[in-house]
Amino acid sequence: MGQKLKSTLLNMVLSLTLVCAITSGLLAATYMFTSGPIAEAEALALKEAVKEVSPAFDNDPIADSFKFQTEDGYELLIYPAQKEGKNIGAAVESSSKNxxxxxxxxxxxxxxEGKILNYSVLQHNETPGLGSKMEEWFRTDKNNQNIIGRSLANGNLNVTKDGGDVDAITASTITSRAFLESINRAYSAYIGIDATTSASEQNGEKGDTNE
Incomplete structure (x- = not known):
């Protein structure tokens, strides 16, 4: 009886080991065959998003992209838009954890000039039918929802409940605040680039004069 039990346990262990090995192999194979197409799809989606929100350009913003760290510790990706070698704007990838x-x-x-041309939501887990409305809400020309064409030169965008002039999504104030936070952060990075570039140019000019 004891020997039969040992034999049964051994067979179970061997079977489980074989199943785990097969499963691992299948998962590895699935990842190998799907990772490439997934990466290609994500790259294409990013390319389309950059094109959708940027001014018309003749460079490759993705190839020319670089990172910029904001004062609050976020590292944002910047996709510069150029026309005949001149900077005409940029697409900024931003986020909020709130x-x-x-x-x-x-x-x-x-x-x-720093005015908002367009935006695209790349990722969120907000409530369908409520927070998810941000994908279109803030470019809908109704009341004070639309942020397209706005300049943040005179201050950040805030919902009316917080003293701002942007209508929050109905029943989704938290989502609206986080969305506008990500927009404000993108703008701070954009003007930060201009400030850095201007400082570099001024330093370069001074260096030439000193020489």
């Missing part, structure tokens, strides 16, 4: 369900990622386009 959504109702956590992370919200957006990409925002600015023109050379």
């Amino acid at each position: 959504g109702f369900s956590g992370l919200i990622r957006v990409i925002v386009g600015f023109d050379s």
Whole structure:
């Protein structure tokens, strides 16, 4: 009886080991065959998003992209838009961790004057039919919802409940705050680039004079 039990346990262990090995192999094979197409799809989606929110450009913003760290510790990706070698704006990938369900990622386009051209929501887990409305809400030309064409030169965008002039999504104030936070952060990075570039140019000019 004891020997039969040992034999049964051994067979079970061997069977489980074989099943685990087969499962691991299948998962590895699935990942190998799907990781490439997934990466290609994500790259294409990013390319389309950059094109959708940026001013018309003749460079490759993705190839020319770089990172910029904001004062509050966020590292944002910048996709510069150029026309005949001249900077005409940029797309900025930004985010906020303060959504109702956590992370919200957006990409925002600015023109050379810093006005918002367009935006696209890249990632969120907000409530369908409520927070998820941010994908269109803030470009809908109704009351004070629309942020397209706005300049943040005179201050950040805030919902009316917080003293601002942007209408929050109905029953989704937390989502609206987080969305606008990501937009404000994108703008701070955009003007930060301008400030850095101007300082570099001034230092370069001074260096030439000293020489």
